[in-house]
Amino acid sequence: MxxxxxxxxxxxxxxxxxxxxIVRKMPFEFADDIRPHWNPAKVEWSxxxxxxxxxxxxxxxxxxxxxxxxxxxxxSDQLRREVKWYMQQEGQHYQQHRKFNDTLxxxxxxELVEIEHLMQETYQQLEKxxxxxxxxxxxxxxxxxALAVGHWLINDRKFLFEGSDARVASxxxxxxxxxxxxxxxxxxxxxxxxxxxxxxxxxxxYATLHVMKFSRLAYKVMLKKDGLWNKLSSRWKLMKMIxxxxxxxxxxxxxSCMPFHHPSHIEDPQWYTDWLNLYQQxxxxxALLDTQRLAAARL
Numbered sequence: 001m002x003x004x005x006x007x008x009x010x011x012x013x014x015x016x017x018x019x020x021x022i023v024r025k026m027p028f029e030f031a032d033d034i035r036p037h038w039n040p041a042k043v044e045w046s047x048x049x050x051x052x053x054x055x056x057x058x059x060x061x062x063x064x065x066x067x068x069x070x071x072x073x074x075x076s077d078q079l080r081r082e083v084k085w086y087m088q089q090e091g092q093h094y095q096q097h098r099k100f101n102d103t104l105x106x107x108x109x110x111e112l113v114e115i116e117h118l119m120q121e122t123y124q125q126l127e128k129x130x131x132x133x134x135x136x137x138x139x140x141x142x143x144x145x146a147l148a149v150g151h152w153l154i155n156d157r158k159f160l161f162e163g164s165d166a167r168v169a170s171x172x173x174x175x176x177x178x179x180x181x182x183x184x185x186x187x188x189x190x191x192x193x194x195x196x197x198x199x200x201x202x203x204x205x206y207a208t209l210h211v212m213k214f215s216r217l218a219y220k221v222m223l224k225k226d227g228l229w230n231k232l233s234s235r236w237k238l239m240k241m242i243x244x245x246x247x248x249x250x251x252x253x254x255x256s257c258m259p260f261h262h263p264s265h266i267e268d269p270q271w272y273t274d275w276l277n278l279y280q281q282x283x284x285x286x287a288l289l290d291t292q293r294l295a296a297a298r299l
Contacts, residue, residue, distance in 0.1 A: 021085035021182055024279065027287050028096055028171055034103045036222060039164035043228065044219075044238040046164075048245075049172060050104055051218035054112060055211055056097035058119040060090045062127065063142065066135040067186065073193045079185075086185040089178050096171060104222075111221045119214055133194045134203060140190040141204030142211065147183045147263060148252035149245075150176035154269045156248065158295040170289045177275050183263040201257050208253070274299040 039046045064087045074080050105112055127135060153160060153176050161169040190200065219238075220229060228234035255261065278299045279286045289299075 021082065021089060021185075022279075023085060023088040023092060024174070024178070024283065025092060026096060026171075026174055027284055028099070028167065030099045030103050030167065032103070032106070034100075034165060034167060036104055036107050036109065038168040039161065041163060042160075042237075042241075043226070044223070044234060045160065045241050047219040047222045047226075048215065048238075048241060049168075050222060051215035052211070053097045053172075054101055054104070054115065054218045055119060055214045057094045057101065058116070058123050059142070059211060060094040060097075062123040062135075063087075063139045063186070064090050065127065066132070066139050067189055069132060070136060070189055070193045074189060076192065079188055079192060082182075082185045083189050086182045089182055093175050093178070096175075100168070100171060109222050109225055111225070112218055115214065115217050115221065118217075122214075133196070133199060136186075136190045136194055137196070137199045137203030138207045138210075139186040140200055142207040143179065143183065143186040144204050144256040144263065145208045145211075145249070145253055146176065146179040147266065148249040148256075150179045150272075151252060151266075151269060152245070152248040154180075154271050156244075157271070161291050162294050164291050166288050166291050169291050169294075170287050173275070173289065174286060177272055180268055180272050181276075183266070187263050197259055204253065204256065271299065 036050060037043045037046050067083050067087055071080055071083055074083065101112070101116075126138075153173060157173065161173070223229040223234065223238070252266065255266070256263070275286060
């Protein structure tokens with residue numbers, strides 16, 4: 001089995017259903033039969049998601065460490081509690097992605113281990129060489145991008161996930177439901193400790209391009225391994241998915257660039273609320289969504 005570096009560990013004002021963020025320890029099972037082409041109709045999309053997943057065990061501990069350093073500087077008791085819940089949610093995210101990423105490596109994509117080492121080193125250097133203010137703005141900026149991605153994944157869930165492996169689709173949708181749920185926290189923490197409009201906007205695009213760079217390194221490796229990278233048909237499908245991502249995500253990112261923007265101004269999707277309600281009934285139900293009926297308006 002391939003080895004990989006181990007990352008160091010260190011409100012719910014956006015959610016009207018609950019008084020606090022819920023730290024969900026999801027009963028996901030990533031068995032040996034999970035395939036990297038978890039959406040067989042959209043291989044290139046599968047690898048785009050796989051590439052993003054590879055970054056999570058390095059990105060999210062970085063976010064956790066960054067906000068952990070800020071807790072003592074936050075005056076609001078409520079916001080301090082929200083930051084702690086946020087960090088616990090992010091901890092669950094990267095642990096679940098770590099398990100999924102292991103299945104990718106076990107399926108023969110051993111070259112991904114080198115990219116993991118690069119990501120670990122990069123985030124360590126980012127903390128050492130850049131100011132804490134920039135790291136806080138990176139966290140807030142990443143969450144702005146993740147909020148936009150979450151809306152896209154939910155609104156286009158039928159197209160993106162229908163007929164795919166329910167275990168992987170459920171992992172991704174859970175992750176981004178919680179990105180919507182804690183959408184205010186990193187933003188509010190940055191504003192409380194430092195503030196600064198231009199740094200926040202700069203860091204949002206910096207964080208977005210930073211994560212996209214690593215994701216591309218990973219999906220390029222996987223597509224090459226599959227013999228698809230140099231095929232025009234595959235490259236065209238990939239470009240169409242990247243174009244769709246840009247068209248769906250960029251407008252909300254630009255909205256977050258407005259000087260008086262706050263994440264709470266972005267209305268939550270109904271399906272997100274339905275997911276939260278279904279989780280209250282059964283965590284197993286949301287850990288294994290029926291990908292044949294994702295088009296339903298309600299869960």
